[in-house]
Amino acid sequence: MSLAESASVIDGAFQNIPIIDLSRATSPDENERKGLAYQIRDACMNVGFFYVKNHGIPPEYIVNILEVNKEYFKLPTEEKLKLNHKTVANFKGYTPLLDANIEPGNRGDLHEAFQIGWEELEAKAHDEKRANDGAMAGANVWPERPEGYREGVLKYYHAAVAVGKILFPLFALSLDLPERYFDDKTKNSAAIMNTLHYPPQTGPADDRIVGIGAHTDFECFTILWQQPGIQALQVLNSQKQWIEAPPIDGTLVINLGDQFARWTNDIFKSTVHRAVNRNGVDRYSIPLFFGTDYDVNIEPIASCVSAERPARYGPVLAGEYVSQRLKEMYY
């Protein structure tokens, strides 16, 4: 059965989110890699979300990035606002509470955030090679405090980017494409990382003020770390039920974004989700939005188009698409 044919029998009424083990992701045995790719295909067609375990990010990197961010978000608001993303170029820096509003009609997202793009850990100055290659081109900004912030954040960042690099060949196999299909399209992959802090939400429940309103992500896929022990993330199924995506120890959440939906003609789902922190405690999460090079043309691939399923999207340049979506979100 072709991908387009199998997509026609999917109902999207999922009740839970599968967990996929990445320990054999780069196995020398092609059958093992393919087996894994088929699990990923299943998750992408039915849910648009899956957990990964054995992803390879060292636990101490996770401990460190959480630690420095807890310190950072405790700083006085005036100090954090020195790096307000509205005054720093290219969506980088600090986003204060209620500043972003991702769901039209809502009253603002109840989180604050700090966003970065690509930067080598070793580079002391801005890396010219990456200066013009992404929606977030231009130098990152870094707070003066806490000490070790940049290193703590960038170590995790590069480990998470490595997870993205492992996933692209598996996505290619899952789409019946040559395994190396994305290699020349992901040389300078877009990789925007946001650290989010959700204060505890109190008062009467109001669906118009939540941690992050209902939305889909923009890039190919998101690699999301969420703080253990705190349920906040919810994913919308085709029956309009919010299905909880609780943190599971040792896992990351992978969710597809709109670029993959365009590429696959909606055969892979970019699923609506939101976060609501009504737990009485602060919550932290770290999405890394992973995509292709800026100048990659994204349009439905042939195996995802058929007479019954004509192309739903025209071509777009990956980087321009993301810039446009970021502008709509923040301005």
Ligand SMILES: O=C(O)CCC(=O)C(=O)O
């Ligand atoms: O905090 C979360 O769990 C989700 C964050 C998210 O969906 C996003 O930043 O796009």
Ligand SMILES: [Fe+2]
């Ligand atoms: Fe999201």
